[in-house]
Amino acid sequence: xxxxxxxxxxxxxxxxxxxxxxxxxxxxxxxxxxxxxxxxxxxxxxxxxxxxxxxxxxxxxxxxxxxxxxxxxxxxxxxxxxxxxxxxxxxxxxxxxxxxxxxxxxxxxxxxxxxxxxxxxxxxxxxxxxxxxxxxxxxxxxxxxxxxxxxxxxxxxxxxxxxxxxxxxxxxxxxxxxxxxxxxxxxxxxxxxxxxxxxxx
Amino acid sequence: xxxxxxxxxxxxxxxxxxxxxxxxxxxxxxxxxxxxxxxxxxxxxxxxxxxxxxxxxxxxxxxxxxxxxxxxxxxxxxxxxxxxxxxxxxxxxxxxxxxxxxxxxxxxxxxxxxxxxxxxxxxxxxxxxxxxxxxxxxxxxxxxxxxxxxxxxxxxxxxxxxxxxxxxxxxxxxxxxxxxxxxxxxxxxxxxxxxxxxxxxxxxxxxxxxxxxxxxxxxx
Ligand SMILES: [Zn+2]
Numbered sequence: 001x002x003x004x005x006x007x008x009x010x011x012x013x014x015x016x017x018x019x020x021x022x023x024x025x026x027x028x029x030x031x032x033x034x035x036x037x038x039x040x041x042x043x044x045x046x047x048x049x050x051x052x053x054x055x056x057x058x059x060x061x062x063x064x065x066x067x068x069x070x071x072x073x074x075x076x077x078x079x080x081x082x083x084x085x086x087x088x089x090x091x092x093x094x095x096x097x098x099x100x101x102x103x104x105x106x107x108x109x110x111x112x113x114x115x116x117x118x119x120x121x122x123x124x125x126x127x128x129x130x131x132x133x134x135x136x137x138x139x140x141x142x143x144x145x146x147x148x149x150x151x152x153x154x155x156x157x158x159x160x161x162x163x164x165x166x167x168x169x170x171x172x173x174x175x176x177x178x179x180x181x182x183x184x185x186x187x188x189x190x191x192x193x194x195x196x197x198x199x200x201x
Numbered sequence: 202x203x204x205x206x207x208x209x210x211x212x213x214x215x216x217x218x219x220x221x222x223x224x225x226x227x228x229x230x231x232x233x234x235x236x237x238x239x240x241x242x243x244x245x246x247x248x249x250x251x252x253x254x255x256x257x258x259x260x261x262x263x264x265x266x267x268x269x270x271x272x273x274x275x276x277x278x279x280x281x282x283x284x285x286x287x288x289x290x291x292x293x294x295x296x297x298x299x300x301x302x303x304x305x306x307x308x309x310x311x312x313x314x315x316x317x318x319x320x321x322x323x324x325x326x327x328x329x330x331x332x333x334x335x336x337x338x339x340x341x342x343x344x345x346x347x348x349x350x351x352x353x354x355x356x357x358x359x360x361x362x363x364x365x366x367x368x369x370x371x372x373x374x375x376x377x378x379x380x381x382x383x384x385x386x387x388x389x390x391x392x393x394x395x396x397x398x399x400x401x402x403x404x405x406x407x408x409x410x411x412x413x414x415x416x417x418x419x420x421x
Pocket of ligand 1: 008010011028029031
């Protein structure tokens with residue numbers, strides 16, 4: 001079952017779904033919003049990216065983010081120490097928000113994609129796969145790794161005169177994660193995946 | 202083709218179709234109008250012709266954001282202690298610090314992300330709400346694009362919240378210098394989250410509904 005009509009989610013105009021050239025996107029002719037995309041390998045690419053992202057995410061959790069060297073002592077910091085310190089300063093709400101947007105939501109998003117796409121690639125499906133995929137799509141704006149990375153750079157500049165800051169392994173894997181999530185945003189074609197799910201009915 | 206107002210336009214709502222918000226499936230609207238709960242057969246999202254109570258909810262969120270915006274800017278976001286002396290910093294004094302130390306690029310990034318973007322977002326969303334309530338016909342495509350940009354850029358205001366977190370984590374007790382988070386950051390984080398939800402709650406299709414004749418505009 002292929003969807004023949006699609007409505008723009010920003011202006012409600014109905015369009016006939018037309019075959020697109022490979023690796024291109026269709027936009028609404030009235031308001032310019034993105035309608036659908038055609039990436040023939042969207043399932044494989046998104047799956048590979050999501051698995052890579054999860055691996056990078058684990059590395060970023062184990063290794064220290066930054067080391068701060070001042071007066072002969074070295075202090076290592078991970079994301080978790082930052083949020084623990086915030087919650088100690090009665091900033092639990094902010095700590096939870098930072099933990100969610102920089103760590104948990106990107107993890108859940110990637111995990112949900114793997115949960116849906118891996119079985120799909122092998123021709124299976126797992127229970128609640130539609131709900132998992134919808135969750136991944138909904139979480140996209142709340143995954144803020146790229147903003148967090150910029151935040152780290154700004155803090156490093158601010159502290160540059162105070163101490164020597166040594167980038168840790170986690171920082172590089174986090175940079176990789178940012179690139180992975182940006183690529184998923186580009187190559188994930190939700191319409192293709194929904195239609196693939198419809199084939200199971 | 203450009204759609205001129207008054208001419209027949211094929212929108213999902215006018216064709217009696219729900220445009221599923223979760224998966225974009227077009228679902229025929231049941232003929233009985235009393236139907237309260239209709240869910241998408243493909244992804245299970247609750248179906249509406251338009252986001253429910255979009256205008257009232259967006260207004261409420263924007264007003265809350267405007268109230269929180271005041272303490273967010275007046276209260277310190279960081280409190281630095283250096284050799285016994287304490288220095289509270291607001292968002293703006295943080296920007297000024299970067300300017301004074303010659304980091305113009307960083308000063309500009311923080312100024313845009315923490316001050317320009319939240320204010321612009323509030324102004325744009327209020328403008329869109331007023332234009333929809335007045336059933337304005339003025340440049341719908343441009344207003345929709347403005348909405349799209351607002352929704353895309355708003356997340357970047359989280360920058361300052363992350364900066365404070367990293368600073369607090371790096372500069373810890375036991376050093377001559379310590380940095381503590383100030384209560385301003387709580388209000389600022391609230392402003393960012395609330396305006397993000399406000400942008401998601403606003404339904405840009407209302408901009409286009411105003412171009413149709415009054416009696417034909419769809420209810421939710
Ligand atoms: Zn459109």
